[in-house]
Amino acid sequence: MFPNPVILQSEGLLKYILETGVYPREAETLKELRNATAKHPLGFMGTAPDVGQLIAMLLKMLNAKKTIEVGVFTGYSLLLTALTIPHDGKIIAMDPDRKAYEIGLPFIRKAGVEHKIDFIESPALPVLDKLLEDGENEGSFDFGFVDADKNNYWNYHERLMRLVKIGGVVVYDNTLWGGSVALAEERVSEAKREWRRLSLAFNEAISKDSRLQIAFLSIGDGLIICTRLR
Known part of the structure; x- marks a missing residue:
């Protein structure tokens, strides 16, 4: 018999996971x-x-060693990446909201990893297109992380499939959109319906993309992890 999925997704269990295996290993x-x-x-x-x-x-x-981040907000994932990659590693990160990024900047500086980060205050698509104008950037990134405007996820995906190397990985966040993707539309609040539709369309499209191997995980608000195969 399988465990009850409601129990496995309970807040109490998440609290246990965080307090036992995540927070104790989290950098200060x-x-x-x-x-x-x-x-x-x-x-x-x-x-x-x-x-x-x-x-x-x-x-x-x-x-x-060379990564790209679409959507930064205050920079938790950016700081985590900078702490993880080597001293001479590089991250190209883009977000139109510099004020939010500046909340995280003191912590980035405190950690001594600012030299690894090239933050570009801009919507992502123009930056990605500019990178692709230089042929040397194609297939040169090891890893990408996307947590940005959901209506552009597929546009980001098409560009990242050219920028990330074969064998490289791209991770997409918020692919479950608060669990709304598993609900009938009438059970979803009006405010969330458009983003739900966008998430459903992206999830279906990426599941059919033969260029990838994917893992769809119900961690956080949903992750799709993609390995580029060709």
Whole structure:
């Protein structure tokens, strides 16, 4: 008999996971940034710490050195990546909201990893297109992380499939959109319906993309992990 999925997804179990296996291993600067982000009116947009732990493991397994981040907010995942990749590693990160990024900047500096980060204050698509104008950037990134406007996820995906190397990994966050993807539309609040539709369309499209091997995980608000095959 399978365990009850409701129990497996309970807040109590998440609390146990965080307190047992995540928070004790979380770098102090990450913890400080997470607490600072919680005070922001949109603090829920920050990367979940258990998601961050998984990203750090993927980065280590890939021996990632050159990464790209679409959507930064206050920079939890950015700081985590900078702490994980080598001293001479590089991250190109883009977000139009510099004010949110500056919340995390003191913690990035405190951790001594600012030299690894090239933050570009801009919507992502123009930056990605500019990168692709230089043929040397194609297939040169080891890892990508996307946590940005859901209506552009497929646009980001098409560009990242050219920028990330074969064998590289791209991770997409918020693919379950608060669990709404599993609900009938009439059970979803009007405010969430458009984003739910966008998430459903992206999830279906990426599941059919033969260029990838994927893992769809119900961690945080849902992750799709993609390995580029060709």
